[in-house]
Amino acid sequence: MTYKFSKRVPQSDTDAVGDILKVAGDPKVMSFAGGLPAPELFPVEQVKKAADKVLDEKGQSALQYGSSQGVPELRDVILKRLKVEGIDTDTDHVMVATGSQQSIDLTGKMFIDEGSTVIVEDPTYLTAIDVFRSYGARFVGVDMDEDGMRMDSLEEALKANPDTRLIYTVPTFQNPTGRTMTLARRKKLVELAEKYDVMILEDNPYGAIRWEGENLPALKSLDKSNHVIYMGTMSKIFAPGLRLGWVVADPKLIKKYTMMKQSADLHTDSFAQYVAAEYFAENDINEHIAAITALYHKREQIMVNAVDKYFPEGVTHSNPEGGMFLWVMVPGVEDSQKLFDAALKRNVAIVPGDPFFGNQTIPGTFRMNYSNTPEDKIEDGVKRLAEAIEEVMADGEK
C-alpha cells in the first residue's frame, strides 16, 4: 500500500525532536532537553481526594459525554486565574481545550490557509511551528532581544506582509529563550495588531512562575478591540498529564472555536475537568505555585551559576525571571546539532536551536531546561556540557 497523504503530512519519517527526547529519556543521560515540570511537586494526594469526591458526588457526569465548551465549574476556576493576569471576563469568553497544544492546533486550523503568513518570535515554541506549517503557514520570524520581540522589526514585518493572519507570541518566560516582553513592548504590540488589523495568539503557559521582577499584564488585558486570543494551561501550575488548557476570546470567536473543537475531539475529558475544578476549590493554588516557583528558582540559580563558572568565554545566555528555560548562544558554531552530539557523548542532553526557528536559524544556540533536574545533579551536567562546548568551539577554530 502506497499511502496518498495530504499536503499536511510531513514527508520525512524522522521526527528530530522526538528522537532527541527519546535519547534524553535514557536513564544514563542527564537531560536538560525536555520541558517537564518537577513531578515531585505534583499534588498527588490532593488529586486523589478530589477524584474521590468527584466520583462520589457526580460520578455519572464525570464519566459521561460533556459540553464541547467545557465543564462550567472549571470555567469558573479559569476566570479566577485570568483575573490574576489582569483579564476580567466571563464564562462566555472561555473554552476549555485539551491542553494548550489543542488551542494552538485549533487556531492554526481556523486562521491559516495554504500560504498564509504567520509572524513568530525568532526563536519560538517548536511544536507551534509544526502545527502552523501543517496548515500551510509561511513563517516570518521577528528578532528578539532580552526585552522580547523587537517592535521595530515587527512593524517592518507587518508592512512587508499585509496578508499576515496571526502573530504568535509567548510574552512571558518565552520558550525557548526564557525572555520576557517589557510592558512598553506589550502596549506597542497590541497597538500594532490593531493598526494592521492582525490577530495575536498569546500563549502564556509559564507566566505564573515568577521569582524576580514585577508581574506584567497579559496582552489580552491591554486589548480593547478583540485582536488578542489568549491561551492558558494547567500544565505548569498543576498537572500536564491531565491535558487541560483554555482559550479566551470574544464570544463570537469562542463559538467558532467550540464548533471546531467538537470536530477535533468532541470535548475535553470530563473527569479531568471536574477533578481540576475540585482541586482548585479545595486547595490554595497560589501556595502551590509559590512552592513550584521556589524550587525552579533554586534550580535556575544553580544552573546559571554553573554556566557562568564552567562555560567557555564568549558563550552568552538569557536571564529568566521565571519559567523553565535558559537559552544559550555559542559564538563561532555553525551547526547546533554538533553541540547536541558532543553533549550526548558525555551523557548530557540539550535541544539544539534549529527546530525553534520558522526559517532562518541562529546557529550555535541551544535550550536548557532546569525545572526537571534535581539540584544536586545540575552542576555536574553543566560541567560536562561545558566540555562539549569547548570541544565544538575548538573544532570551529580549526
Next chain:
Amino acid sequence: MTYKFSKRVPQSDTDAVGDILKVAGDPKVMSFAGGLPAPELFPVEQVKKAADKVLDEKGQSALQYGSSQGVPELRDVILKRLKVEGIDTDTDHVMVATGSQQSIDLTGKMFIDEGSTVIVEDPTYLTAIDVFRSYGARFVGVDMDEDGMRMDSLEEALKANPDTRLIYTVPTFQNPTGRTMTLARRKKLVELAEKYDVMILEDNPYGAIRWEGENLPALKSLDKSNHVIYMGTMSKIFAPGLRLGWVVADPKLIKKYTMMKQSADLHTDSFAQYVAAEYFAENDINEHIAAITALYHKREQIMVNAVDKYFPEGVTHSNPEGGMFLWVMVPGVEDSQKLFDAALKRNVAIVPGDPFFGNQTIPGTFRMNYSNTPEDKIEDGVKRLAEAIEEVMADGEK
C-alpha cells in the same frame, strides 16, 4: 475586528446539531436525539478504586506529560479487545487517541486535500462529515440497504472517482441506521479497496454491544494489504467522558498518526489512560458489556414494539441487532425538519435525517436513540412522536 478565517471554518454560525442537542437537553423534553450511553451503568465505584490505585502507585507518571502514542499498559488492554474482534496484532500497530473523534480528525487531516473524494455510507455519522468537510472533502454517498453499504453502488462510485482518498464506514450497528454489513459484503469491501487501492477507515464504536445474530469479523481482520485503518473506543463499553479511543494501522502509518497527534494535543490524558488500564485489569469487561447489552436490548425492544404499534402505516424502520440507534423512514415527507418541529411541539426530540448525508439526502428520515431513556418512559415518548408523524404526513397529503 473582522476575523479572517481559513476556508476550513464553516461560514454559518448556526450549529444545527448543537442546537438540536441543546433543545433536547431541556428537562421537559424526552430526548431520543442524543447518542449517550446509559449513565446508570457507568462503573463509578470501580473507577474510583482504579483511580486511587493509580494515584497511589504511579501518581507522578499519571500527572506528568506522556507518550504521544499512548500509555503501554492501555495499549496492552486494547490488544486484548482487538483479539475479540479477530484482529491479532501488537502494540506497534496501536495509537491511543483522545476518543474516536480524534481518530477521525487526524485521518481527515492526513488523507484529505482540498477537493479529495471521500466515499461515505448514505447516511453516515454526521460529525465525520463535518470533519472531512473541514479538510476540503467532496463527498460521494453510497446507498445502503438492511445489509449495509451496497457493494454494486460502491464499485460504481470507485470507478467514477479514481481519486478517492478514503472510504469511511461504520460496518456494525451503524450510526445513524443501526444496520450491520454482512460478512459477504465485508469481504467484498476489502477486496474493492485493494482492487482500487483506496484506504478504508473502519469505525467500530458499537460492535461489542450485540444481542442478536453472530459476531462478524472486523474489516481490519480481513485486510491483508494494509488498506484498512481501524478505530475503536472506550466510549460505549466503558466511559465516554474519559475520551479514550484508538487507531490500528501498520506501524509506518501509526508513526505518522503519532506525529500528527503530537501536534494536535501532545498526548491523551495520562491519568485517564492509566485509570482505564487499571479498570480493565481488575474487572471483567465482558460481564460489564453483557449488562450494557441486556439493558439496551430491553430498551430497543420496548421502542420497536411501540413504534410498530403506534407509528402510522407506511412508516418503516431498521432492525438493529445491537448498538444504540433506530433509523425511521416516513413516506411522503419532503422536509425532515418538519418531523423534528412537530415532535418538539410534543416535547419529544429526535435527530432529523439531513445532517447525516454528505450531499443528496433521503427526505422524511430521522434517528432515534434508545440507550439513554428509562424503560418506563419510552412508550409514552413514542406515542407522542407517532402523533407528530401523523400530523406531518397529513400535512404532506394536503
